[in-house]
Amino acid sequence: MRLRSPRWLNNTIGVLILITVAELIGRTGIAGRSWPPLTDVVGYLAEPVAQATVLRALTATAASAGWGLVLGIVFAAIAALLANFIPVLRPGLDRLASVLNAVPLIALAPLLITTVGRESTPAVVAALGVGFVMFVAFTAGLAGASATHQDVFSVFGSARSTTLLRLQIPVSLPTVFDGLALAAPTAILGATIGEWFGAPRGLGVLIVSAMQNYQVLLLWAAALTAALLSLAAYLIAVRLQSGAVRRFT
Amino acid sequence: MTESATDTIQSGGSAATAAGSTAAVRPAPAEAIALRNVTMSFDLGRSKRMTALEDFNLSVAEGEFVALLGPSGCGKSTVLRLVTGLEQATSGEVLVEDKAPADLAKSHRLGVAFQEHALLPWSSVRENIALPFRLARRAVDWQRVDELIRLVGLVGFEKARPRQLSGGMKQRVAIARALVLSPDVLLLDEPFGALDAVTRRRMNGELARIWEEQHITTLLVTHDVEEAVLLADRVVVLTGRPGRVRHVQTVDMPRPRHADITRSAEFRAVVDHLTDLLDVDRKAE
Structure with missing residues (x-):
């Protein structure tokens, strides 16, 4: 019999290895001066001034990402419901979503600055990324009921709205939360990219200005914070997803 | 909502009164399900067509239990799907309570149990x-x-x-x-098809008991001969594809029928006869 190590132990070991390697590369300096040891970055973050700067940026980025997430989900849900109730629209909406997704966000951002303004661009870029992922998740989820389940609802004379409420939505939830696990980090990525092009504050702004002024520790601190925020969003979504799977399958 | 409730009471409640009052218009016994000259073919693409049913006729009276018996793939489930209104016949007429089948589903007077x-x-x-x-x-x-x-x-x-x-x-x-x-009409599409023989037998006994309590017009699709004979008033044997009616067997053994009836000589004779009829198909293939 083979003993299997528990998953949390594997995960912890993996993370520890990653941190150690990053630290070693920084200590030995083999990647140059732009790769500091992680301990220096953490030490830098412990300073009150740096902490306040990063925290202010984090709040701004998290707010933009949050708005982007909500906007993206709402628009994706509306589009998916339209596609569900008016099947003629389905191919067109699918194509529109693909085209929007094919346009690089980085190309859209300068355009958005001139249209929706510097303040809102991060949220809108985030919403665009989220919208596509969630549209795919919603449409796939709503179409996920088995043929027999659909037949059962038909023969009992269920109205389309009742079928949506009592069959399609519950069936879709695991898929929708799967989508959310992808969309949440996408929102943070989108918000950060949106900030590069002249937003007044945020982690993206911090990253760009630290890069231009060669403030290596600040750059790493901002990047690390963005990564942790993204990871936290992902983990929350995964937790929700496993809850949905347990309840709805 | 109140209207449909009254409907149910009238049609399901006292069949005798209903039949008596409409005798002048429509001769009793009332026909609950009717398929007339039904042909059903499916497009398989590349201009190929598969004919599941051809010139199919079936009539189920109100309060009658009819079993459709046939080899797998003979179109018996297609008959059932036509009666639910989930499929439309290519030609011919399908009526449930003298109306389009989908009407019954829309007014929530249809009960269906599928194999899954x-x-x-x-x-x-x-x-x-x-x-x-x-x-x-x-x-x-x-x-x-x-x-x-x-x-x-x-x-x-x-x-x-x-x-x-x-x-x-x-x-x-x-x-x-x-x-x-x-429901006015109960449709059962191999509801015990996925079960083992012993459980299936017990379930058949229970279904017979449940049906005794309320004689609902029932159409059962099965490939199990004993199940059909035990439960039904009439067993309709279908030919292989395309499905046609090969034989109609009236089963007038007294109800309630218990599991021990399956050992009687009369029961065995009917089962053997029907099994032979099903086998004709296989020999032809």
């Missing part, structure tokens, strides 16, 4: 059985739901979720769900 139980995995047994009330947007009659839980022998499992139940129990939930609105 198709219970909602997120709902309890009790909620699954109550589902037709919700789909009909009526207040759930919990007394009726609990009565059916008793009828199908699932007392104590009300709160269980489908995945906690055995295959036979899931099918009993599906049958209770089909019966809960007291």
